[in-house]
Amino acid sequence: MISLALAYLRDRPLTSLLNMVLLGIAVAMLVLLLQLGTQANTRLARDTAGIDLVVGAKGSPLQLILSSVLHVDQPTGNIPIQARALVERDPAVARVVPLALGDNFRGYRIVGTDAGFAQLYRTRLAEGRAFAAPMEAVLGAEVARATGARPGQKFTGSHGLGSEDGQDQGHDHAPFVTVGIMAPTGGVADRLILTSVESVWQVHGIEANHEEGAGEHDHEHETGPDALEPELTALLVTYGNAAGALRVPAMVNRQSALQAAVPATEMARLLDLAGASFDAIRVFGWLLAAMGGLAIFVALVGIARAREGDLALLRVMGATRGQVFGTVMLEGMLTALAGAVTGWIAAHGLIMAARQTYPTLAELGLVPWQPLPAELAVLAGVVGIGALAALLPALTVYRLDPAQILARI
Amino acid sequence: MMLTVRNLSKAYAGRQVLLDISLTLRSGEKMLLLGPSGSGKSTLLACLCGLAQPDTGKVTLDDAPINDAIRRRHFGIVFQTLRLVSALSLSANLVLAQKLQTGRSDPALIAHLLERLGIAGRANARPHQLSQGEAQRAAIARALAVRPAILVADEPTSALDQTNAAIVARLLADLADEAGAALIIATHDERLRPHVPRTLTLAEGRIAA
Numbered sequence: 205m206i207s208l209a210l211a212y213l214r215d216r217p218l219t220s221l222l223n224m225v226l227l228g229i230a231v232a233m234l235v236l237l238l239q240l241g242t243q244a245n246t247r248l249a250r251d252t253a254g255i256d257l258v259v260g261a262k263g264s265p266l267q268l269i270l271s272s273v274l275h276v277d278q279p280t281g282n283i284p285i286q287a288r289a290l291v292e293r294d295p296a297v298a299r300v301v302p303l304a305l306g307d308n309f310r311g312y313r314i315v316g317t318d319a320g321f322a323q324l325y326r327t328r329l330a331e332g333r334a335f336a337a338p339m340e341a342v343l344g345a346e347v348a349r350a351t352g353a354r355p356g357q358k359f360t361g362s363h364g365l366g367s368e369d370g371q372d373q374g375h376d377h378a379p380f381v382t383v384g385i386m387a388p389t390g391g392v393a394d395r396l397i398l399t400s401v402e403s404v405w406q407v408h409g410i411e412a413n414h415e416e417g418a419g420e421h422d423h424e425h426e427t428g429p430d431a432l433e434p435e436l437t438a439l440l441v442t443y444g445n446a447a448g449a450l451r452v453p454a455m456v457n458r459q460s461a462l463q464a465a466v467p468a469t470e471m472a473r474l475l476d477l478a479g480a481s482f483d484a485i486r487v488f489g490w491l492l493a494a495m496g497g498l499a500i501f502v503a504l505v506g507i508a509r510a511r512e513g514d515l516a517l518l519r520v521m522g523a524t525r526g527q528v529f530g531t532v533m534l535e536g537m538l539t540a541l542a543g544a545v546t547g548w549i550a551a552h553g554l555i556m557a558a559r560q561t562y563p564t565l566a567e568l569g570l571v572p573w574q575p576l577p578a579e580l581a582v583l584a585g586v587v588g589i590g591a592l593a594a595l596l597p598a599l600t601v602y603r604l605d606p607a608q609i610l611a612r613i
Numbered sequence: 614m615m616l617t618v619r620n621l622s623k624a625y626a627g628r629q630v631l632l633d634i635s636l637t638l639r640s641g642e643k644m645l646l647l648g649p650s651g652s653g654k655s656t657l658l659a660c661l662c663g664l665a666q667p668d669t670g671k672v673t674l675d676d677a678p679i680n681d682a683i684r685r686r687h688f689g690i691v692f693q694t695l696r697l698v699s700a701l702s703l704s705a706n707l708v709l710a711q712k713l714q715t716g717r718s719d720p721a722l723i724a725h726l727l728e729r730l731g732i733a734g735r736a737n738a739r740p741h742q743l744s745q746g747e748a749q750r751a752a753i754a755r756a757l758a759v760r761p762a763i764l765v766a767d768e769p770t771s772a773l774d775q776t777n778a779a780i781v782a783r784l785l786a787d788l789a790d791e792a793g794a795a796l797i798i799a800t801h802d803e804r805l806r807p808h809v810p811r812t813l814t815l816a817e818g819r820i821a822a
Contacts, residue, residue: 208701208709215700517696520664521759522685522713606664 205527209534212507219503224543227496227586231547232554233489234582237482239555242576245475247569248274251392252467254324256448259283259291259456260438265465266474272303272438273467275313275392279305280463282435287462291439294455296448299324301440304404307361312347314361314380314397316404324440325393331355332384338406341380341399345388350563357382361397361407378407390569405434496543497589500536504597508532512601512609519606532598533591540590544583614640614675614687614762616661616795621670623656630656631818634670640762643786643796645805648815654799655693657815658767661797662688674763685714689761689794691785693768695752697740703727703751704736707758714759726754729791730784745772749781757788763795764788770802782808 213220252273260268263280270277285302292300301324304316315321319334332355335342343353353359358379380399388394405411411434443449449466456464508515515528556572559565621634631653638644648654659665660672663679672679674687697706704727708718727733730750732743740748749769756764766785770778782798782805789796798809806812814821 208698211698211700211705513694513696514698517692517698518709518713520684520690521710 205531206534206538209531209538212511212531212535213538216503216507220539220542223496223499223503223539224546226499227493227540227543227590228547228550230489230492230496231544231582231586232551233485233492233547235548235551235579236554237486237489238576238578238582239551239574241478241482242578243570243574244478247391248471248475250390252471254442255440255467256443257441257452257456258438258465258467259287259441259462260465261461262463265463266470268438268463268465269467269470271305272440273392275315275396279437282437283439283462285434285436287456287459288436288439290459291441291452291456294448294452296443296445296451297441298444298448299442301442302401302436303438303440304401304435305437306404307363307407309347309359309361309380309397310351312344312351312395312397314341314399314404316399316401318401321393321398321440324442325389325391327386327389327393329384330387332382335383335399335403338400338402339378339380340383340403341397342384342386343382344386344394344396344398346394347397348385353382353385355382355384394569401436410434493586493589496540496586497593500539500590501593501596504532504536504594505600507535508597508600512604515601515604516606516609519604525602528604529598529602532601533594536590536594536598537587538590540587540593541583543590544586547586548579548583614795616763617673617676618657618661619670619673621657621660621667621672623653623660623665623668625656629818631660631667634818634820636813636820638763638795638797640795641790641793643789643809643811644798645809645812646797646799646815647801647803647806647812648799648821649801652801652815653818654801654815655767658765658797658799661763662690662765685759687762689756689759689764691752691756691764691766691769693771695740695748697748697751697755699740702737702739703732703743703754706740706751707755710755710758719758722760723754723758726757726788729788730754746777746781749773750784753781753785753788757792757794760792761794763797764792766796766798768800768802769798770800770805775804778802778804779808 255273258268258272260272260279261281261283267277268280271279288300288302291297299320301320302317305313307314322334329342330345332342343351347353351359358381360376360379380403386393441452443452453464453466456462515531518528519525552572555570559570559572616638618634618636621631622629623631634657646654646657656665660667661679663672663681663684674683677683697703698709701709704723707723707726711718711723724733727736730753732747732750732754735743735747740751743751749772753766753769756766764785769785770781773781785796785798786808796809798805
């Protein structure tokens with residue numbers, strides 16, 4: 205009966221193909237949503253793990269999180285280095301990791317930080333050693349792969365945070381030397397170049413003699429009223445206990461130059477915003493699947509009528525009611541299954557194509573062939589729609605009286 | 614094996630189509646059921662095959678009333694409209710018939726029948742790709758593919774010219790002989806008389822001769 209159902213499908217290739225395409229588009233949309241939503245959630249959760257609070261310049265808290273944790277947006281501004289000591293003073297704070305941003309190397313951000321960054325992101329070295337002296341740098345795995353840089357090689361950064369920024373503003377006077385390469389983490393650290401905060405200052409001609417937390421400026425090194433002060437871009441804060449969440453954000457927000465942003469809150473807000481769009485697309489996807497089911501239903505109703513003679517003949521030749529019922533059901537379900545599988549492959553193929561076309565997506569960790577259990581539910585749902593669409597025509601042929609139809613023989 | 618019809622009558626929508634028909638057909642016997650359109654030939658064939666139930670009288674095969682199982686097991690039917698499954702190739706039509714009857718196919722018999730009917734070269738052709746004559750032969754091959762005890766053909770030559778009609782009639786008779794099957798051909802075509810030894814003429818639902 206399967207081969208007969210397949211033969212009937214092949215017998216009307218255009219209708220079968222159109223129904224399949226309709227369902228395929230629906231499945232592709234639903235699978236894409238699942239993939240993007242799940243991968244974004246996983247990625248965000250991984251990149252924000254261990255960071256309870258981000259302290260930065262006043263501005264959009266979401267922008268602060270995006271720029272300082274996910275490294276995909278411009279920072280809100282800089283903050284004085286004394287902010288670090290201010291935050292560290294609170295006994296509920298377990299760790300503060302400073303970030304100094306401003307430059308890139310071939311589009312990869314150069315992040316001035318300290319050893320706390322490696323602990324926070326649980327990075328480990330694949331080659332070489334950690335940075336120690338100024339102008340020493342450790343490359344993320346993706347950076348090393350993309351640039352081909354090896355330990356011992358030198359490179360110069362460019363001003364700005366993206367590949368399109370500051371290509372003509374190279375800091376040739378202050379080259380970095382690669383001392384280590386991190387093992388892949390699957391997170392944001394893979395796309396970063398880590399160095400000391402002092403290196404970032406040095407590249408920009410800023411004297412680093414200001415002791416963090418000292419609250420005093422070493423005026424000996426200033427050359428005039430426009431002399432650049434050493435600053436930080438943000439602080440990544442981890443609490444030692446829950447009291448930090450109650451005290452630290454409020455304390456930070458009382459400072460005129462600082463704001464505190466909670467990654468969990470901002471990510472939830474971001475996902476809520478994206479979620480509304482996702483929901484709308486998801487509804488559209490299921491509507492499209494329902495339309496595909498309707499198209500199968502219309503096709504099968506017509507076919508059941510046109511094939512009355514064939515099916516009556518099958519009954520006369522020995523087919524049971526269940527077998528002719530099954531033939532029509534199989535036609536609907538096979539069309540839906542073919543559409544579902546095609547849509548699934550198309551969705552994952554699109555992710556792969558997008559990843560190859562837009563390297564940023566690859567850098568963001570978008571994985572093309574990573575099936576999710578929920579995709580099985582989508583496939584089963586669409587096959588169910590096919591079965592539902594075939595049910596009425598199948599019941600019609602089930603009730604068919606072959607003797608009445610063929611009595612004329 | 615003997616097919617017996619006793620006092621069979623049937624009416625459709627108040628019109629008496631068959632009236633008091635009695636006949637017998639033995640293994641290997643061949644019979645032409647001759648009559649003009651509306652004489653009741655097709656209704657009689659439908660009753661013989663168990664596709665229609667008589668109002669009175671009965672049809673038996675070796676004293677057993679004809680039912681679905683007996684029809685599937687013992688009858689091979691060539692329909693007037695041929696009714697080849699359009700989505701399947703010629704050979705697949707034969708395979709389907711065999712599988713529905715016995716659950717398995719007999720490729721050797723199929724090859725023999727196609728060869729014997731001169732359509733072996735068209736085995737992979739779909740019904741719409743066949744000429745009328747080829748399709749006619751394909752329908753005969755399918756009816757014989759289930760090794761029937763009784764081969765029933767309704768107007769098998771209605772769409773054929775005289776030469777081809779004679780060929781098909783002879784072929785049916787020969788193939789029935791080869792298969793050891795009884796043969797009933799319902800037709801209005803007088804040209805078939807010479808090819809079938811026994812003729813039963815129907816007129817207005819009664820046996821006229």
